[in-house]
Amino acid sequence: MQASTGNPHSAGCSRRFAVARLRTGARGFTLLELMVVIVIIGIVLALSPPLFSAGVTSAEQRAVARSVAQTLRFARSEAIAKRTDVGVEFNLEKRTYQLPGGKKGGKWPETMQLELTTTAAETVDSKHAYVRFYSDGGSTGGRVTVKVKEREYRIDIGWLNGRVAIDES
Secondary structure, eight states, rough: OHHHHHHHHHHHHHHHHHHHHHHOHHHHOOOOHHHHHHHHHHHHHHHHHHHHHHHHHHHHHHHHHHHHHHHHHHHHHHHHHHTOOOEEEEETTTTEEEOGOOOOOOOOOTSSEEEOOOOOOGBSSSSSSEEEOOSSOOOEEEEEEEEETTTTEEEOTTOOOTOOEEOOO
């Protein structure tokens, strides 16, 4: 009769026993399972550096292209503001580009190729050339191409208005 009257103590005991039985079933991970997970993490970490290094190279390439374009735009602004010709020197041997006097410029890493197309009048030799901006905003024009493997950034310099534009391909 006690079970039919709904004795709270007897129902509570059976519930506690069921909960205790559930807790004893969860024991954690075995040593073998932990070792398998560690091996999988090791394999993933060993394979991931090549994936990340390609991204860094792409970011570096974009940064170099933007820096070259910024230097060219600065040279154009200087030419207009000072009402004089300003040239950006490209030294393919030393892998540098700069304004006269080393005022502004940069260097590109050996993993990148930089190709410069400009007028014959601004080409000193096969390793030295200039892109010149005039006081009216125009320029000698040309193209600077920053390459890494199959990816390249083309920086076009308009001869009429001196506009500098980057195109990724």
